[in-house]
Amino acid sequence: MPPFTLPFEKPVVELEEKLRELRKFSEGHDIDVSAEIHKIEEKIRATRRKIYEDLTPWQQVQIARHPQRPYTRDYIATVMRDFVELHGDRVHADDQAVVGGFATIGAHRVMVIGTQKGRDTKSNLQCNFGCAYPEGYRKALRLMKLAAKFNVPVVTLIDTPGAYPGIQSEERHIAEAIAVNLREMFTFPVPMVVCVIGEGGSGGALGIGVGDRVLILQHSYYSVISPEGCAAILWKDRAYADRAAAALKLTAKDLLKLGLVDEIIPEPDGGAHADPAAAAAALAGAIGRTLDTLGKIPKAELLDARYAKFRAMGVFTEGA
Amino acid sequence: MALFGKKTNYATVKVRKRDIPDGLWVKCPSCGEMIYKNALAEALGVCPKCDHHFPLGREERIALLTEPGSFEEWDADLRSADALDFVGEASYAEKLEQNMRKTGQKDAVTCGGARIGPHAISLAVMDFSFLGASMGSVVGEKITRAIERGTARKLPVVVVCTSGGARMYEGMLSLMQMAKTSAAVARHAAAKLPYITVLTNPTTAGVMASYATLGDVILAEPNALIGFAGPRVIRETTQQELPPGFQKSEFLLQHGLLDMVLHRRDLKATLVGILSYMTGAPAATPASA
Numbered sequence: 332m333p334p335f336t337l338p339f340e341k342p343v344v345e346l347e348e349k350l351r352e353l354r355k356f357s358e359g360h361d362i363d364v365s366a367e368i369h370k371i372e373e374k375i376r377a378t379r380r381k382i383y384e385d386l387t388p389w390q391q392v393q394i395a396r397h398p399q400r401p402y403t404r405d406y407i408a409t410v411m412r413d414f415v416e417l418h419g420d421r422v423h424a425d426d427q428a429v430v431g432g433f434a435t436i437g438a439h440r441v442m443v444i445g446t447q448k449g450r451d452t453k454s455n456l457q458c459n460f461g462c463a464y465p466e467g468y469r470k471a472l473r474l475m476k477l478a479a480k481f482n483v484p485v486v487t488l489i490d491t492p493g494a495y496p497g498i499q500s501e502e503r504h505i506a507e508a509i510a511v512n513l514r515e516m517f518t519f520p521v522p523m524v525v526c527v528i529g530e531g532g533s534g535g536a537l538g539i540g541v542g543d544r545v546l547i548l549q550h551s552y553y554s555v556i557s558p559e560g561c562a563a564i565l566w567k568d569r570a571y572a573d574r575a576a577a578a579l580k581l582t583a584k585d586l587l588k589l590g591l592v593d594e595i596i597p598e599p600d601g602g603a604h605a606d607p608a609a610a611a612a613a614l615a616g617a618i619g620r621t622l623d624t625l626g627k628i629p630k631a632e633l634l635d636a637r638y639a640k641f642r643a644m645g646v647f648t649e650g651a
Numbered sequence: 652m653a654l655f656g657k658k659t660n661y662a663t664v665k666v667r668k669r670d671i672p673d674g675l676w677v678k679c680p681s682c683g684e685m686i687y688k689n690a691l692a693e694a695l696g697v698c699p700k701c702d703h704h705f706p707l708g709r710e711e712r713i714a715l716l717t718e719p720g721s722f723e724e725w726d727a728d729l730r731s732a733d734a735l736d737f738v739g740e741a742s743y744a745e746k747l748e749q750n751m752r753k754t755g756q757k758d759a760v761t762c763g764g765a766r767i768g769p770h771a772i773s774l775a776v777m778d779f780s781f782l783g784a785s786m787g788s789v790v791g792e793k794i795t796r797a798i799e800r801g802t803a804r805k806l807p808v809v810v811v812c813t814s815g816g817a818r819m820y821e822g823m824l825s826l827m828q829m830a831k832t833s834a835a836v837a838r839h840a841a842a843k844l845p846y847i848t849v850l851t852n853p854t855t856a857g858v859m860a861s862y863a864t865l866g867d868v869i870l871a872e873p874n875a876l877i878g879f880a881g882p883r884v885i886r887e888t889t890q891q892e893l894p895p896g897f898q899k900s901e902f903l904l905q906h907g908l909l910d911m912v913l914h915r916r917d918l919k920a921t922l923v924g925i926l927s928y929m930t931g932a933p934a935a936t937p938a939s940a
Binding site for chain 1: 889
């Protein structure tokens, strides 16, 4: 896949291009340009840091959707061992938009379940651009039940624009598939760790999003509605997505402030797509630490705490 | 054509007969029938000609379902807060103010204890006229409390649903109400208590993908729009023609997604009957409806 550059990443790409030219030049000539090369490298780092420090919410959304951002299967392949993929909802189909199975992360054996996007037309058709059908959510539920039966912790990885809005989706009752997952995820007496690794698209994300801890990779977003959808409703024009993204408070930082996520996992400079291995190591580290902590909590307390955690969400006033 | 082209000495004023503006009459959006407002109220908000079910306000719904004087409201003074400082074309604070003025209510759901036939229940009634009965923190909290009270007091819970979905102005706080309410349903279910939902026009999106769909028994009013994604979104995403009757109550019944589609006049008696089976209470006499 050719490199993909977001508009605001251009200054970095231009510097990188300059660096490449300089290196090529130094190879063909007998001139020492190492001082220049060092200066440009320094400038690339500084520029990248500057851009990524001042990202607008809309730019965050674009990074979360970056086509080179690591997806669920990339994380499973890089930082999880002995993955045993399991298939199907036992009723209708094996939805490729939801991947799951036994895996080992560090010292922990887990059931990993994640929504999966494609990288090209073929894989995107297979996994429906990361938008799960009801059978995807039912497959996830089946695997969670399996995990609970054998006392295996559950780790979910969320990266979806949303549940698939289609005729068959409605006919097979997507609303029920999500609702049942929401209810059942409060009943499994095993540690459950939720990680938003890219796009957290509304109910389709929440459908595998209930757990004891909710972690979020720094440049992910999690929102009740897509910025474009919100803009279409409020400004009657999807072009106002940047304003909608700001209004919705959908960035990792905002969500931490609102108490809706527990921890932000820092990404390498330039985002997870700039250094997928470093991003994967950070994710695995955070999951491992979280599972260590949760493993020490007695089972009965785990479920009460999970209930209390979501019970406390909401802001309102009470009194005449 | 001289007959029609003839000049007249007077001006003609076109009156469209069916636009009578004095507010005493309502036009049925389904069959066009003009219905006298009092007659519509007497008919429980159902068109006498074509059985179109008009939206029912919360007071009328409570009166329809519960024994006179038995309803005792809970949590009436919960108000939404503008936690995100949401500013779109209009601010959320302004929207809330407008809707409170328009409806005389503080948010989109009314909850309380009540009696239906011989059964003491916890009842929640949603009202589309308040911001499309969208679910924000207040709706989520009141529904959750109504279910939790049901669990604590060993009461069946009945929720009359209508909603356009999550309340965008509260961002992720609104999405999380789906999890919160479903958690409360899980505990109520674990206590083996009856939970019945009634889906009315329209019930969609976030509410549909949480407590509305989790009923032990799910009833629906006729021809109500019920679904997860809106029909327009589905059409735009899939570029497909939607089948006739798609996402209407009868379509869901055919696909096995709900238990029955009921005329409003039969709702109370049916609820009483089902609750009697679930609670083991003596069967109600049919006349009590």
